[in-house]
Amino acid sequence: MRDSQTVAAYLETVAEQIRWKRARPVLVRELEQHLMDQRDAFVKAGKPEDEAEQLAVEDMGDPVEVGAALDAVHRPRPQWGLLGLTIALAAVCTALRLVLTAGWRFDGESLPLALLALLLGTGAMVGLYLLDISRLARHAVAIYIGTVVLGIGCVFFNLSRLSPRLSHFTYYLSLFLPVVYALWVYACRGKGWLGLLGAIAGGIPLVIVSACWYPSVTTLEVLVCSGFVLMLCAAWWDWFGVRRGTAAVLGVSALLGWAIWTLWLRHMARWSIIFHPEQDPLGAGWFILKVRSFLRDIPPLRSGAEGVDASIGSRVHPLGDPGVEEALGRDFLPSILAARWGWLPLAMLTAAMAALVLWLAVRALRQKNRAGRLVALSVALAIGLWTVFSMVLNLGVLIFGASYPLLGGNTFLVADMTLIGLALSVFRGDSIAREAPEEPVRRRKRLRIRVEYQ
Template sequence: MASFDEIQQYCDTVCGQIRWKKAKPLIEKELKDHLYDQCDAYRAAGMSETAAIHSAVQQMGDAVAVGAALDGTHRPKPQWALLGLTGVLLLAGQFCSAVFGGAAEPVGFFMAAAALLGCYFLDFSLLARHTLPLYFAVLLGSCFGLLTGPQVNGTAWLSLGGFGFSMSYFAIVFPLLFAMLIYSLRGHGLAGVLLCGLGYLPLMFILIQISFVSGMLLFTLSALALLCFALARGWFGCNKAAGFALVLVPTAVVLGVGAFILLGHPYFSAQLALLADPYAERNGSGFLLCLVRDLLAHAQMYGTGSASAETAASLAALDHSSPDYLLTLMIYRFGWVALFVVLGVFVLFIGFAGYTLTKQKSMLGSLISVSVLSVLFLQCAFYFATNLGYGLFSAFSLPFLSSGNAALVLNAGLTGLMLSVFRSGACFYDQMPGQTSSPLFSYKNGALIIRIKN
């Protein structure tokens, strides 16, 4: 027993040099695994237990030096740049609410800030331990909302006590849920890919019942991106060509059939005709679209636009439709420079986050990041299309800028979770079912190798 105490004492000394508490359990486990494996090798060579343990510990080298080396590389990586940029966007959203909505929304701002920081400091690895329970909990909660919630303007709402929000915002959360489903089915081959497709269907059914076409499209494109990303990385452990065929062929068929059905539907046929020539229904269903295009046609590079008095008088219609047309109002009142600034900020944010994503090694962290980035990107794409007068479906929110507490809090929380991955993802090692991760310590050709990067 005293001999094994030598291993524990050595591990305690190494871990005592490491300041990041989250990294200590993993390092201690791998250190002990290596020491015990090396002891077994020495025992097999004829050494006594005491001598084998002592030799294994001595081979590792000075505990303080080893611990200091590991401490230098096992540290959280604060995401001050992305956190600061998100904070600036949230503050800009308050400015927009004050200018275009008549008053700031401090409650929504503080709720979003709390969600951002709370998820940033959350241990994202908790999601890996509860993937399927989380999936079914959200699915059952969605069904409960559909059965009990009221309908507002044709859209289902979830009402809990005095708090309620449109269930259309579930489309923002579902991609993260789907990412967790993919993670739980990693390494299961083509059967895992097929089960992911089956897991997509109930969530899509919920969105169909909510009757939110933009949400269906956002979730479908995000789910497709996640599946293709996982297949490209080989995380299902199947033939990639077969996996892509299993995903892309049914997707193409479903999208083709869906497009055919939509084109044959009177409402969507009218929407396409309206998008092509809104002025034919200027005083009817094309009023807002004509107003948007007229305002943009008379926008200046800097300053307020020069639309006719009649068109300018109709601005109240867009104010009333806020937050759906916030960007249009900004362009008309501040000039096209407002579009370039907003677009530049989001390109910078998504580009920087995307670059950081490429450095993630874990499956869990990468899937979370892809799900969040795809949601933010598609929301921006839909919103920009609508505000430039070419949106076929209703817009989502413009993340962090447009008003609406539910969207603001959900986007902030998802962003905080992604930044949590960037902050501490290097300390999370996942593995395919039935496989072991690369050891932190190994011994080869007479040399001790310490893996200090994941």
């Protein structure tokens, strides 16, 4: 578009005044569009093109003053609070994981690996925080198609047989599927009913990918629940140009249908075990019975790894046997924490996690940029839902395996921090986030059928 030396030199001077490099191309583009309009107006008024360009540039004003004024408005928005909270929570969770699994024979946490994971997670989060992720929105459809193709490829080449270790890592890739779905919903905006139906239908391949990558009920539930919320939000914000009420009824019906099928009909046996865990004392019922037994009568605070049994007057392990903790596994670290040190530390950890999720959600909803808003919301929903599923599990109610965010394991911590980095990058660049040009929302006329009879 920029074919004039005069305009190019002017815009370069403006750009030099703007200290935030990421903001420069975005701001210069708008000024360039204006200069072209102004030049065309002068040409239309009979001026030669060179003179028209010169006049357009003069009309805009002193480039140094213009650049300085834009520089004053557009500064990156540091997210020190959210960065600090996430890193602090990650450090606390790493320390807890190390301490709580210290006595485990096979699955105990290794200090060097835990520190490496914390370092990698922090690096990934800060790296994404500093990067411009607005490109994600520009390539939303390509990212969606790429994910589906990758998912199909993994099944086609039978990844689990090729490399069980590599196949296991697809579990962590599944954590990013809500973000991919958010990008897909963004790509469906402005297309009326077709867009809404496309947004709903687009979730199906991702559900299949999730199921194929790693058969985890929780991963699937997090994807579906967050996906429905994202789709309903998009409909509520009038992204599709359909009636909000109708879209809400459609979305809520689909969500309820899924919830009934997946949580009740598909997993009826699980519910039976939740209500009668004694019927499966060697399987899932054992986990429920154990968790419920040691969560009973927990004081707010306990002295440490061992408590004193008043009846026998000697020090005993809170769970009776240290091996029970390892048998329960890392998904139950929150209840092990409560069993060892009382419910207050767990309540404090959960309050900090809830604060992080709420903070992310509120900031997400305040974003001006629509793609950024939905991506950040998908991150908040994913982390929030994992926390909820994990807490439900740790209260002995549900039997979907669910790791507590940042606490479950090293790779899980890196994946969670990467996800949060995505949201922080959105918040940091909100001042210059720009939407791609779009067609006006097409509102379809309501069809009326008139029947006349004589």
